[in-house]
Each structure stands twice: as C-alpha cells, then as structure tokens.
Amino acid sequence: MARMKFLCDAERCIECNGCVVACKNEHEVPWGVNRRRVVVLDDGVPGEKSISVACMHCTDAPCAAVCPVDCFYTTDDGIVLHDKDLCIGCGYCFYACPFGAPQYPQKEAFGVRGKMDKCTFCAGGPAADNSDAEYEKYGRNRIAEGKLPLCAEFCSTKALLAGDGDLVADIYRERLTRRGGRPQQWGWDTAYVEKG
Amino acid sequence: MTRNRNLTPERRRRYWRITLASVVLMVVGAMALPLTGYLYVGLSDAYAQGGGAEDSNPRANYWRAVRAGQAGSSADGVNYSSVTGRPMPGSDALWLNRETENLINGDGQNWRQIRNRVIAVYGGWILFGLIVVMLHFYAIRGRVNLEDGASGVKVLRWTAWERFVHWVTAVSFLVLAVTGLSLLFGRSILIPLMGPEGFSVWAAIAMGLHEFVGPWIFTPGVALMIAMWLINNLPEKGDIEWWIKGGGIIGKSHPSSGRLNSGEKLWFWFIATFGVACIVTGVILAFPVEWAQTRSTMQLSNVIHGASALLWIAFWMGHAYIGTIGSEGSLEAMTTGYVDVNWAKQHHDRWYEEIADSAEHVTVQQPAGGATGEPTTAKA
Ligand code: HEM
Ligand code: SF4
Ligand code: SF4
Numbered sequence: 001m002a003r004m005k006f007l008c009d010a011e012r013c014i015e016c017n018g019c020v021v022a023c024k025n026e027h028e029v030p031w032g033v034n035r036r037r038v039v040v041l042d043d044g045v046p047g048e049k050s051i052s053v054a055c056m057h058c059t060d061a062p063c064a065a066v067c068p069v070d071c072f073y074t075t076d077d078g079i080v081l082h083d084k085d086l087c088i089g090c091g092y093c094f095y096a097c098p099f100g101a102p103q104y105p106q107k108e109a110f111g112v113r114g115k116m117d118k119c120t121f122c123a124g125g126p127a128a129d130n131s132d133a134e135y136e137k138y139g140r141n142r143i144a145e146g147k148l149p150l151c152a153e154f155c156s157t158k159a160l161l162a163g164d165g166d167l168v169a170d171i172y173r174e175r176l177t178r179r180g181g182r183p184q185q186w187g188w189d190t191a192y193v194e195k196g
Numbered sequence: 197m198t199r200n201r202n203l204t205p206e207r208r209r210r211y212w213r214i215t216l217a218s219v220v221l222m223v224v225g226a227m228a229l230p231l232t233g234y235l236y237v238g239l240s241d242a243y244a245q246g247g248g249a250e251d252s253n254p255r256a257n258y259w260r261a262v263r264a265g266q267a268g269s270s271a272d273g274v275n276y277s278s279v280t281g282r283p284m285p286g287s288d289a290l291w292l293n294r295e296t297e298n299l300i301n302g303d304g305q306n307w308r309q310i311r312n313r314v315i316a317v318y319g320g321w322i323l324f325g326l327i328v329v330m331l332h333f334y335a336i337r338g339r340v341n342l343e344d345g346a347s348g349v350k351v352l353r354w355t356a357w358e359r360f361v362h363w364v365t366a367v368s369f370l371v372l373a374v375t376g377l378s379l380l381f382g383r384s385i386l387i388p389l390m391g392p393e394g395f396s397v398w399a400a401i402a403m404g405l406h407e408f409v410g411p412w413i414f415t416p417g418v419a420l421m422i423a424m425w426l427i428n429n430l431p432e433k434g435d436i437e438w439w440i441k442g443g444g445i446i447g448k449s450h451p452s453s454g455r456l457n458s459g460e461k462l463w464f465w466f467i468a469t470f471g472v473a474c475i476v477t478g479v480i481l482a483f484p485v486e487w488a489q490t491r492s493t494m495q496l497s498n499v500i501h502g503a504s505a506l507l508w509i510a511f512w513m514g515h516a517y518i519g520t521i522g523s524e525g526s527l528e529a530m531t532t533g534y535v536d537v538n539w540a541k542q543h544h545d546r547w548y549e550e551i552a553d554s555a556e557h558v559t560v561q562q563p564a565g566g567a568t569g570e571p572t573t574a575k576a
Contacts, residue, residue, distance in 0.1 A: 020279055032282020032293060039299040041262060042273030053299060062308045068379045069396045070387060086396040088403055090379070091484055095494050096304040103293045106282060113292070113484065 002164035003078035004121055006152070007172055008052045011179075012159035015040055015050035019151035019160050023054075026122070026150045027139025033103040035119040036151055052151070052160050054119035055080065055101035063093035063102060077143070078165075079121040084137045089113035121162070122149040265301055275299060292485055307495035311502060316380055319506035326510050330517050337445075340523045342538050350534040351548070351555045358424065359533055365417030368409045373509050375402035375409075380502065407482045415475050422468055428455045429464040434546065455547040463515055466508075474504035534558065 015038050023029065023036045036054040057080045064072035064080065071086035072093075082093075091113055094102040104113035124141030127134035134141060142150065152162035161168045203211065274297075281293030295301075354362070378386060379402060387395045434451070438458040441451040451457075456464070477497040480489060489497075519526050525539040537557070540548040 034279045037277050037279035037296050040276045043276035045273045062304050065308050068383055069399050070383045086392055088400040095491050096308050098300050098302050098304055100295055106292050
C-alpha cells in the first residue's frame with residue numbers, strides 16, 4: 001500500500017501562503033485554527049528560507065502515544081487521523097507533536113480548549129466518507145474522491161509535494177540530480193537559475 | 197603422565213601456575229579485545245572533530261540546526277510565520293495555538309518517553325506495590341490499639357475549623373487523585389472496561405473536575421493547612437529519637453512526641469515541598485495560555501506534576517492507613533475532634549503534658565466494650 005507523504009522543497013518555496021489559503025478554504029477551517037502554515041527561517045537575513053508545514057503523518061506518531069483517550073488511528077495509506085467524538089481537548093497531542101500541528105478552537109474563558117483539529121491529508125475522519133458530519137468535523141475528504149491534498153495541488157512553484165512517498169521521493173531525487181549542485185552550492189540559484 | 201610423576205613438587209607448582217595464568221590471560225583477553233573497538237571509534241571521533249569541520253556540508257549543517265530548533269544561517273536569525281493563532285478576547289499578549297513560527301520542536305518526543313515509560317510505569321508499580329505491602333503489614337501487625345484501654349476522659353485535639361479544612365482538602369484530594377489517575381492510566385485500564393466512547397465521556401468529566409477542584413478548592417485547602425499547622429511541624433529535639441526508634445512502627449516502644457509526631461511532620465513537609473510543586477505545575481497546566489506558556493513549559497510542568505502527584509498519592513496511602521485501620525482512635529480524632537486521654541498519652545505524650553492543665557476534659561460514659569464503642573480489642 002502506498003504511504004502518503006508531504007515534502008516541501010525549501011529551495012522552491014517562495015512564501016506565497018497559497019497552500020495555507022487553499023487549506024483554509026477547502027475545509028472551512030475556523031479563524032485561529034491553522035492546519036497548515038508557512039515558516040520563514042532566518043526571516044530578513046540574506047539566505048532566508050521558507051517552508052510549508054502541517055501534520056507530517058508520522059509513523060509511530062507521538063500525538064497518538066500520549067492521547068489519554070486513544071483517539072488516533074493510522075489509515076492504510078499511512079495517514080494519521082483522529083476521532084473528534086472521543087477527543088477531550090486536553091492538549092497532550094500538541095505538547096508531543098514536533099510540528100505544532102494539533103490546533104484548538106477556543107471554548108470559553110481561561111483558554112479552555114475545544115476539540116483538537118489538525119491536517120487530515122484531505123482524508124476526512126472516521127465519519128462516513130463525504131457525509132455532512134465528516135465535512136463539518138474534519139473537512140473535505142479528497143482522498144476518498146481520488147484526489148490529492150489541495151495545498152500541494154495549489155502550490156505555484158510545486159515546492160509542496162503530496163502523495164505516495166515513493167513517487168514524491170522520485171520527483172525530488174530527479175530535481176536534485178537536475179540541479180546538479182555540489183552540497184556546497186545552495187540557495188535559490190540551485191533551483192531557479194539555468195545552468196550553463 | 198609418567199613424565200608428570202617425575203616432576204618435583206616445585207616444578208609441578210610452577211606448571212600449575214603457568215596454566216592458571218594462561219587461562220586467566222585468555223579469558224581477560226577474550227573479554228577485553230573486542231572493547232578496543234570503542235578505542236577506535238573514540239579516536240576517529242576525536243579526529244573528526246579536530247579535522248573535518250570546515251569540509252562539512254553547509255546544507256546539512258543548516259538543516260541540522262533547524263532540526264535542533266534553531267534558526268539556521270546566522271546567529272541572530274529569527275523565524276517568522278504570517279500565520280498566527282487566535283488572540284484571546286481582551287488581551288494582546290495571549291493567544292491560543294501559539295508558536296507558529298517554530299518549525300520543529302523535538303522535545304515532545306522526550307516528554308512522551310518520560311511520561312509514558314517512566315512516570316506511568318514506575319509510578320504505577322510503586323502504587324500497586326505499596327498496596328500489597330500495606331496489606332501484608334496489616335496482616336502481620338494489625339491495628340495499634342490503646343495499650344491501657346480507654347480512660348473515658350477526652351480532650352479536644354482538632355478544632356471544628358481544623359477538621360473542616362482537613363476534610364474539604366481530603367475529599368478534593370481524592371477527587372483529584374481519581375480523575376488525575378484516570379487521565380494517566382485510563383487508556384490502559386478503563387478503555388478495556390468502559391469502551392472508548394464510555395471512557396471518553398468519563399475522561400471529559402474527569403478533566404473538567406480536575407481543573408476545577410484543583411485550583412479553586414484544593415489549593416486554598418492546602419494553603420490553609422500549611423498556614424495553620426506550620427507551628428506544630430517545626431523540628432524539635434525529640435524528632436531524632438523518634439526516627440531512631442522507627443516511630444514505634446515495629447515493636448512496642450512509643451517514642452515521645454509533641455502535637456504532631458515526626459512521621460506526621462515528614463508528611464507535612466512533603467506537602468509543603470512536593471505538594472506545592474504539584475499544585476504550582478497543576479495550575480500552569482490548567483490555564484494553558486494565561487501566562488503565555490510554551491510547549492516546553494507545559495511538558496516540564498506535566499512531568500513534575502505527574503511525578504509529584506504519584507508520590508503524593510503513595511504517601512497519602514500511608515497517611516490514610518495509619519489514620520484509619522492502622523491505629524485505634526486516630527480517625528475519631530479527626531471526625532469528632534476529641535481523643536481519649538490514654539490515646540494522647542500513648543501517641544503524643546509531650547503534647548498532652550502541655551495541654552493537660554489548660555484543656556477542657558470531657559468525661560464520657562465508658563461503653564462496656566472499650567474506648568470507641570467497638571467490640572473490645574484493647575487490653576483491659
Ligand atoms: C491545584 C491543584 C491541581 C491542578 C490545578 C491540577 C491540574 C492538572 C492538569 C491541568 C492536568 C493535565 C490534564 C488536564 O488537562 O486535565 C493534570 C493532570 C494530572 N493530575 Fe493534577 N492538578 C492538581 C492537583 C493534583 C493532585 C493533588 C493530584 C494527585 C492526587 C493530581 C494528579 C494528576 C495526575 C495523575 C494527572 C495526569 C498526568 C498525566 O496524564 O500525565 N493533580 N492536573
Ligand atoms: S499531529 Fe504531529 S505527531 Fe501527530 S502525526 Fe501529525 S505531525 Fe506527527
Ligand atoms: S487533545 Fe484530543 S486528540 Fe489530543 S491528546 Fe487530548 S484527547 Fe487526544
């Protein structure tokens with residue numbers, strides 16, 4: 001079975017935030033909850049890089065290991081999903097996740113968290129595929145429709161890749177060979193400037 | 197063989213010595229030689245650190261630094277994300293879903309290992325083991341009874357206010373222990389019993405109760421107890437002797453003691469240190485954005501909270517044992533407020549000496565059976 005992966009090519013990403021907008025719109029993610037974000041490393045310093053990040057659908061996922069109600073599951077495609085009917089909004093998965101992927105709608109005062117929300121790789125959740133209940137809780141289920149995550153489909157520079165890990169790796173490997181740089185050469189030049 | 201028989205005793209001894217030495221050399225060598233691999237690795241590491249750094253791959257170094265949570269290419273570089281969390285109403289500084297500019301933070305994996313593999317595993321075994329030990333202790337030692345029976349004359353030990361604070365705190369402690377343990381062990385113990393849906397309902401209630409009772413009921417209770425009993429818990433000369441006699445747990449001796457004995461003082465100081473740490477970290481966890489806590493703060497708080505909470509529960513089991521089935525007349529002290537004079541003399545002699553003249557003594561009709569109205573277990 002294919003194992004789904006995201007990969008963001010930091011030498012192509014131009015911090016346009018198209019992926020963020022695509023995700024927000026496709027799933028109607030509420031204000032303040034961010035399933036995907038773009039992080040600029042060394043902001044404003046020459047050589048700064050931007051990279052788009054969301055849940056990375058870990059093997060042996062830390063979030064799943066600490067959840068008190070054990071509400072995470074991994075699909076046959078290697079996508080990590082969770083059941084909002086079980087989630088109690090304790091915040092543990094957010095403490096455990098390396099990428100800050102779990103997000104919370106605010107419930108009331110004191111920053112009490114609502115049920116956790118995170119990137120689903122556009123694969124919905126445990127509710128029936130493409131049902132209203134699924135859309136309301138988890139967003140669109142594009143995988144069930146045979147489509148890939150919208151963020152990657154939207155990416156203008158094709159920095160963000162999503163899909164079967166083997167194919168993603170092949171594409172990236174080919175890019176690297178084409179760039180042909182030695183490891184000492186790096187920066188946008190390697191991706192965008194034509195080699196003589 | 198014939199040749200051996202011709203050896204002089206001296207040569208024979210030498211022969212054995214050589215044999216023995218060879219065997220020892222072989223065994224030691226067989227164990228030590230493979231270890232030289234470490235020497236090789238150590239040397240090559242030293243070589244790599246000394247020599248190779250300038251030749252290393254800048255791209256790999258950059259991502260290694262990013263992976264470690266630093267911004268990479270310059271010393272003062274900072275990360276930025278235009279995607280931010282949600283501001284809390286009425287505050288510019290606080291918002292949910294923070295730290296969006298942090299690309300990767302590996303600390304969570306350490307926290308996971310400590311919580312799941314150390315605190316839950318060792319904490320669970322300590323609590324379980326302690327129950328077994330206490331059952332055995334009770335089976336062997338039984339209840340510590342009043343040696344001279346009940347005198348039928350009682351003195352006040354705990355005022356109504358003291359008892360009120362004690363029981364409010366005690367009940368909220370039990371609520372916190374049950375709900376807290378449900379969050380830590382429910383996944384392995386309660387989900388198989390209640391099913392995932394049933395447990396999820398209970399876990400949500402448990403979390404709500406825990407986060408309400410902790411800061412609003414339990415914390416004031418503990419603060420009051422520390423304030424009102426501090427004076428009785430200061431170290432005295434008699435404490436050393438009490439510990440030398442092991443508190444009279446074993447055997448028949450009764451070390452002399454003031455209003456609170458040294459074991460109770462240890463319990464007090466445990467609460468004043470570990471207990472306070474548990475409460476402070478609990479409050480940090482219960483208000484996740486109130487002080488703009490980072491994930492790393494929350495992880496550390498959870499570790500301190502969980503570890504101190506489990507120790508507290510363990511210590512509490514001992515406290516509850518002695519206060520109820522372990523010692524005749526102790527529970528009565530905290531429920532009615534009064535103790536029998538003989539109890540006071542047996543367990544807290546110096547305290548009784550102090551108050552004997554001033555305290556009001558109440559004579560109660562002595563039930564035929566004995567001190568507490570139960571079938572007599574005390575010696576007549
Ligand atoms: C002021 C007092 C306390 C406060 C504010 C507090 C708060 C918290 C919070 C916020 C959590 C994290 C789970 C959640 O979000 O509900 C927690 C977990 C926990 N608490 Fe407390 N707590 C307090 C006292 C105690 C006491 C006295 C005990 C033990 C008797 C205790 C035992 C636990 C345990 C075992 C956990 C689970 C830890 C884990 O799952 O890793 N707590 N507490
Ligand atoms: S939420 Fe975080 S820890 Fe869980 S699978 Fe996604 S990236 Fe991994
Ligand atoms: S917030 Fe929800 S999904 Fe995350 S660990 Fe807590 S119960 Fe599990």
